[in-house]
Amino acid sequence: MKNILIPTDFSIKSLKLVKAAVERFPEEQLQITLVHALKPDHSISGLLMLNKRLTVHQLYTAEFTEACEVLRNKYASVLKKIRIEFYYGSSKSYLKNFLEARSIDAILLARDYTLQPPSKAGRDLYPELRNSGYPVFEEPLQTATQRTLAGEASLSELLPA
Amino acid sequence: MTVHWPGIKTQLKITLLYTVLTGATILLLSLLVYYFAQRLSAEDFYKRLDIRAVMVAQTNYPQNAGTSDLIKDLRNEYLEKLPDEKEYFREIGKDSERVAIPGLSLPGYFYDNLLQDDKAEYKSGDAYYAGILHRQNGKRIIVIVSAQNEYIKNQLTNLRRILLTGFILSTVLIFALGWFFSKRIFLPIRKMTRSVQDINTENLHLRLNVGRNTDEVSDLAHTFNNMLDRLETSFESQNNFVSNASHELSTPLTSIIGEAELALQKERSPERYREAMAIILKESERLKAIIQSLLSLAQTGFDGKKQSLERLRADEVVLLAKNAVARIYPESRVKIDYTLMPENEEQLQIMGNEGLLVLALTNIMLNACKYSGNKEVTVAIASGSARLYIIVKDQGIGIPSDELRYIYDPFFRASNTGVVKGYGIGLPLARNIIRIHHGELQVTSEVNQGTEVQIMLPVDKSHHH
CATH class of the missing domain: 3.30.565.10 (Histidine kinase-like ATPase, C-terminal domain)
Known part of the structure; x- marks a missing residue:
């Protein structure tokens, strides 16, 4: 059983890395953690109310969870779980603890795709993950050069270009 | 031109039914109130007559000498004279043969009750009679007091008037309210009828507005929409067949006709004929395949059986x-x-x-x-x-x-x-x-x-x- 960490921007396109993970670790049971990094809210109301934490679930759409479900069904025998998590840290030790706590075995990054977080608070976790000391695999996403017909929210984003 | 107002009949029916039911309930309640009020007042009046009868007996057949005047005084001072108040008494012997008081037309059972229970009550028109059997030193005296119940008669008339007016007014109010509510209830159905009337074969794709509720009306709209879905599907699948057939068939037909015409234009070599026949055969086979698949598509699901x-x-x-x-x-x-x-x-x-x-x-x-x-x-x-x-x-x-x-x-x-x-x-x-x-x-x-x-x-x- 391997725990794989994949940063996501909640685009269905980015879920292609799940497929890449299954192909990279054949014959392995996988548990995948999709992580979305957010800048912590330092404003007074943010610190008091934790409102950002409460609204993070609006960042991803029903189509996104449905796409996760499609992948779970497709790789039912190897994919044990797909979990969505939020990462608020900014220090190296926080990241280390985060990865350790989830006993991550490998990190998968997209080689040819820059994450486009849906909110201003989102941030790029790639550089930190590359320096984390964990095994990092950079996979090609093979996204179409032009945007797909149905836009960002369609399952067809998961199909090979 | 007569205006067709769909739903008005049912609306009226429901309002009337509602009015009759509620009116009947109110009427029953009024009758009960009147009946018990009347009974209570009659009982009350008999009691008043009873007291007077006892006093008459005590005055005329006193236990001790002197009490007679005392009781008479008491009566004059504290008991009001009832309208048309009359008193009768008669001593009867051991035999219960001749007990009736002359000049009074009271039924026999009144006296029977009197002898049996020591008291009896009777009412004829507005006149009330109360009798007691007074025993004094082995003597038996029948005392009967009668009076008109004017006061209570007025009260009951008043009550009757109130109840009747209340009944009529509330019935009118109930009818008005019933009309209003049944109109509101039938409003969505009338709307639905109007929109269904708008749907015909030209615009079979129109659907009814289902709304957000899950009540019977939106159920009905749902059912209508489902029916329209099925209707439209069967209607369209036939159109689909015709349209597909008409242009999918024309391509192979054109090449068959063209090939045949070309071959027939002038004398040709046997190889050329064979070639033409081969093309015609190929195109005919394609035609057959197309017709078969279109037919099988058109027939499916709508072969008269339930889907x-x-x-x-x-x-x-x-x-x-x-x-x-x-x-x-x-x-x-x-x-x-x-x-x-x-x-x-x-x-x-x-x-x-x-x-x-x-x-x-x-x-x-x-x-x-x-x-x-x-x-x-x-x-x-x-x-x-x-x-x-x-x-x-x-x-x-x-x-x-x-x-x-x-x-x-x-x-x-x-x-x-x-x-x-x-x-x-x-x-x-x-x-x-x-x-x-x-x-x-x-x-x-x-x-x-x-x-x-x-x-x-x-x-x-x-x-x-």
């Missing part, structure tokens, strides 16, 4: 549709994409009518092939948490974005269809079939890039273990 639902595997349905497309357009290129196929085949199970679903998919795929000049069309199957997705993607001419919302209107054809023949029936038909299966159809398109049709159907989980 039966069965458990199907989505990938098999897709394969059947692909084969049907290949028979009609031999040069089409449909590729089934298995990259998102679920591992577990249970996730591919759907409840549906095979013929109808194949017809819907065939129409969508035929469109994809037709409007992309036979470029590759991919059909992907995926399964989510409770829904099955079939994605048909082409690289064709697309649909202009401002025309996308008309694509389900029957006979609508996009402005860029150009030379490609069609009647605008396939997609509305497919949408209806998907709707009958409680699914959804989503079309996204970009001009000259292609079109993507996403079909969502509920996964049948009834056989899951």
